Amino acid sequence: MHLLRGAVRTYAWGSRTAIADFTGRPSPTTHPEAELWFGAHPGDPAWLQTEDGEESLLQAVADDPEGQLGASTIGRFGDTLPFLVKVLAAGEPLSLQAHPSAQQAREGYDREDRLEIPVSAPTRNYRDRSHKPELLVALEQFDALAGFRPVVQTVELMRALAVSDLDPYINLLSDQSDADGLRALFTTWITAPQPDLDVLVPAVLDGAINYIRSGQKTFAAEAKTVLELGERYPGDAGVLAALLLNRISLQSGDGMYIAAGSLHAYLHGIGVEVMANSDNVLRGGLTPKHVDVPELLRVLNFTPTPQDQLRPKIIRDGRERIYKTPASEFAVSVLEVDGDQLGHEIDAPCRHDGPQVLLCTEGAAVVHAKSGTLTLERGSAAWVPADDGPIRLTAQRPTHLFRVTVGL
Ligand SMILES: [Zn+2]
Structure with missing residues (x-):
């Protein structure tokens, strides 16, 4: 048993105070710190603090898989640690994303290999052959968008914004209040021509502003989130997608489980995130990074999911x-x-x-x-x-x- 020094990942959406304060280092930090990795991921392993100095956990596992992982873990997952533990601090919203199932990951990885896209290329979707189920446990209030909201409530939200440009989409969902309706609407929005988005997104933001000004409470958190995303990513279809997702506020100790195909975006807060040791992410917007809409549409699960189903027992x-x-x-x-x-x-x-x-x-x-x-x-x-x-x-x-x- 050894102390483990986590690997700090700096991303623009991180926080200059949350991880530093959590680990007792001086803050604010020079760069926003987004994640602290405790694992044996080849991209950034954690460090064992041994009597002879630091040793990477990745190396320790490679040198003695049986002693480090045990025979039964090796039998099930091979010579690598199957999970990755992170402390995640979102100072700003993260990209809208979903993760593939195990089968989709294997097929996607092999397909991109055949197309000879280098594993490290920014346009590569599948960097390994694993799925990436993830569990987030909040350390303080943690806000997120996750899973498609039951359609009746989404129609209520869209009506409450009182934006006439939304009428055709409200009709679409009212006529088909199920996964097929959500698929049709999400696909329409995520593939809409930019000039259309440049009209619709500002109209929705105006609706959100009016809703908040009116003092109504039912969808206040949803409206504020739409407004915040729209200010950061003007004209981004992800702002519209946010209308379709559950807006979740976890309190300290609450958990949220993201299954394969579940569309999500973390918004604010600090939490412990545990996932399968994988980098497979399909992004749908709210990011300057690579977005592959057709591949995202292939993996998404459009079945409406009430909030309580996202919370693990x-x-x-x-x-x-x-x-x-x-x-x-x-x-x-x-x-x-x-x-x-x-x-x-x-x-x-x-x-x-x-x-x-x-x-x-x-x-x-x-x-x-x-x-x-x-x-x-x-x-x-x-x-x-x-x-x-x-x-x-x-x-x-x-x-x-x-x-x-x-x-x-
Ligand atoms: Zn994720």
Whole structure:
């Protein structure tokens, strides 16, 4: 078991304060920090803090897959860590995107290989052959757009904006209030000629301004988001797409699971994001990056999804809050120590023999593994190899410790 130094990723949409404050470094930072990666991704592995200096987790896994990952993980996923843990800080909205299913990823990767598009090319959609289910757990309020809103509510929202240019689209959805109607409307908007968007998007923004001014509450958050996106990306079809998606506000500890084909855009906030170890993203707008609309349309799931279906079930097992998801690459829980548990040693048995990433998000914990003991404070993480578990912990003050393992 070793402390793990995360790899900081700077992107324009990040924050100069959120990740630095979380990890106890001086802020504001020189560049906006968007993500902190705790994993063995070849693009940016985390670093083990060993007695002999730093060693990349990617190298450690390559040198001793059996000891680091365990036989059962290797049997299921090969010699690589199947998940990636990130702290994600969105100071500004991220692109509108979706991730492929496992089958779509394999087919897409092979197709782009045949077309001889280099894996590192900006126009490449599929950089590996894996799907990318992701779970986000909010560390404070976290706002996002995710999943198509049930159509009846979307029609209500569009009517409430009182924009006559929207009338034909309201009629389209009223006549066909299902996945086919959403597919038809989304496809119309995302492929609309720019001159049409240059009329429709400003009209929708005017509608949003009037709605907010009127003091109405029902769709105030939706209207503000549309306005914010429209100011940042004038004339972008993604602004219209935002009308069709659930506008979600997660509170600290709430989770959101993004399944294959689910259209989403993170808006604001800081959270822990856990995903399969993949880079496969299809973008639909709200970004200067590569957008491939036909490929996005191929992977999108247009089935309307009520908000509560995006939230994973949370079950309690002793001191542990477990976020239930269908992903096999990862399992996520939070060990919570407080009250009369403070000062006592607590068992945190692992449900199988794989590796663990621990990330302290509140308080401080002393972690005991076979190889020894270390202290994790807020913002610090540890890698527990497969052959070093199970773990026990003690805390002197209320503590939250995220634990990510391989899924069952
Ligand atoms: Zn995503």
